[in-house]
Amino acid sequence: MTHTRISRQLWLFSLFIAFCFNANSQEEKISILFTGDVMQHGPQITGAYNKKADVYEYEESFKFIKPIVESKDLAVANLEVTHAGKPYKGYPQFSAPDELPQALKNIGFDVLVTANNHACDGHEKGVTRTLDILDKVGIKHTGTFRNAKEREANYPLIIEKKGLRIAILNYTYGTNGLFVAAPLIINYIDSAVIAKDVAKAKSLKADYIICSMHWGNEYKSLPNTYQQNYEAYCYELGVDMVMGGHPHVLQPIEKKVVDGKTRVTAWSMGNFVSNQRDRYKNGGIFVNTDLTLKEGKVKDIDVKYNFLYVHAKEINGMKPYYVLPVFDYSSYKGFMSSLDSANMQQFFEDSRKLYDKHNLATSEEIIKENSKIGKIIKSHIDGYYTIYLLDKLSNPAVKSEDNVYKAFFLKRMISDGTYINASGMFDSKEMAEEHLEFLKDCKVEKEMKIVFISSENKLVE
16 A cells, blocks of 8 residues: 555656656747837827827827737837927927827837937937936836936846846947937947947846847948948847848848857838838838747747838828738728828838848738738728727726726727727627626626727717
């Protein structure tokens, strides 16, 4: 009997050891999204102004790409404006509305890099106030700093995901001849500084180092020698990824082996959103990198990309600059004119031609109509049913001591410029009715009803 009990204990122990071994050896994935330049030219600022609410509205512009961004473990963009305060203005020295970073955070961006050639547009006030706004919103940032003490404490920016410590570095070639006085710091591209920062990242036990570089010749579709030299230098130091911006057009993406390690370079990711409407300038990409982890280390990298087109559209007295991924928008004929559709297809064709010729080991990711993200995009085009919370809570967003309302209801702007608190997006009224019952089961006791939101954001009760 004792022998049987001991044998059983040994058997259970061996199962436990095997389970622990398998758990430790299981692969995990971390998805990281990068995109290009977040711009705010004058027409964008004017188009975003909501007279009814006296605010600047940006989430409308980003609603088509929100499901992509928020699906990632980490999403990074280049904030190529300052928030120097009113009067808001566009090129050549940007001061963008304060609402922009909140919208970027709300759609899923985790980090904004700020070292670029427009970092000093608002002079000292622009640098410090931009950091103040980003801190107030609660979105992480790096590249510019109030002083050396802040840089020492917070740089490199370390983000931990699934046990992997990711270091993010950020530098710019220059600031358009504008400079700010000490103690403010702008990270300029400098070989000695980069070497010191990479060494510090390693001392902080960073497992993976990403360098965001603002560089290159504007409107050129291939990298120049300056970019190539600094890319090689970064990899020589031990950087794992180099993500580029500034040219305002796309340049190739390369996944390659350098010194026995897989590296990824995106030479230029183009414009995430801007008012640059000329050919090649009116769009950009999402670079989607999936890191495969085994035993806490990156063992493989898969690189895909989504092409993005910026579509400016008059709607309800405003002009959202919609950021659109590749998708079939023809199901809603009024959404895009034939000229806009032709310009969008031209951008996608130009981009594919460039990438087919120069990209290395990457592939395009096209959203399928019946996928989860595809259904959300289609709902924005065709309209959708939702649950409308009628109770006059604090507008424009639900504010309640009971977190159940915050968990289920989101701010949505409707066509008259006001906001409602709504829950869910459904293809049919029957699906909305099921969700309504679910909300009631969750003890949402405020008055609710099912409404239809059209593609023009009109509320149909």
